[in-house]
Amino acid sequence: MADIVNLLLLDHTDLRDDGASARLSGRRAAHLLDVLKVAVGDVVSAGVRDGRIGNATVIDINGRNVEIALALERDPPPRFDVRLVLALPRPKSLRRILQGCAAMGVRAVYLINSWRVEKSYWDSPLLSPVSIEEQLMLGAEQGRDTILPLIECRRLFKPFVEDELPGVAAESPEMLRLVGDARGATNCPAAVQRPVTLAIGPEGGFIPYELEKLQEIGFAPVRVGTRALRVEHAVAALLGRLMP
Numbered sequence: 001m002a003d004i005v006n007l008l009l010l011d012h013t014d015l016r017d018d019g020a021s022a023r024l025s026g027r028r029a030a031h032l033l034d035v036l037k038v039a040v041g042d043v044v045s046a047g048v049r050d051g052r053i054g055n056a057t058v059i060d061i062n063g064r065n066v067e068i069a070l071a072l073e074r075d076p077p078p079r080f081d082v083r084l085v086l087a088l089p090r091p092k093s094l095r096r097i098l099q100g101c102a103a104m105g106v107r108a109v110y111l112i113n114s115w116r117v118e119k120s121y122w123d124s125p126l127l128s129p130v131s132i133e134e135q136l137m138l139g140a141e142q143g144r145d146t147i148l149p150l151i152e153c154r155r156l157f158k159p160f161v162e163d164e165l166p167g168v169a170a171e172s173p174e175m176l177r178l179v180g181d182a183r184g185a186t187n188c189p190a191a192v193q194r195p196v197t198l199a200i201g202p203e204g205g206f207i208p209y210e211l212e213k214l215q216e217i218g219f220a221p222v223r224v225g226t227r228a229l230r231v232e233h234a235v236a237a238l239l240g241r242l243m244p
Helices: 026-035 091-104 119-123 129-142 157-168 208-216 231-242
Strands: 008-010 021-024 043-048 053-062 065-074 080-087 106-112 150-154 176-180 196-200 220-222
Touching (some): 106 157, 176 208
16 A cells, blocks of 8 residues: 555546546656556545545556545644735745645735845746645645645735734734744744734844834734744744644
């Protein structure tokens, strides 16, 4: 029997009319054939996007195509109830961050502008819907999840923080509002059992004006240790500390 650490994640368009079988080609079939070296009768973990999780049994291999039968009997893991407000990082970092957020089950990511964000980052092809979905799918496979985070892009800092972010951070009356700041005096809380909206700035952090605007709507500066971290490391460290 072959098994995988990752989840074989299917889209509804992959399914046959019966909803219980699929024919795979491309990246996922190549992984099954070349990495896992599956044979007919082997079973792998599988799930359908926005749906349930279970097993897929290989029922036929035809060239580079793999036929599978699905038995999906359980729900995906509960969401990590965090809305991440992230100053747009460099594209290479963004790819890893998106995968990590999907693997951890983050509910939503708002990519925003900041004074220290390079304007060229907004022209990256990685921000196309197709590219974003590809990274999220890879992350969800790693985290054995079927539900992808919501991704929103906001190119104007002040209108977002003044007009939209207060509503995002008020989706739950118990919402905790935090902003990562290596110069902050308070350590980030650990194993939080309530919803969180977490803001993380670019390399070098938010400028004082931006921190002030966030604090005006209730965001408390927090840190993890005393070291200044790269954005992707700060995201991982803060999210990891917050996870219940």
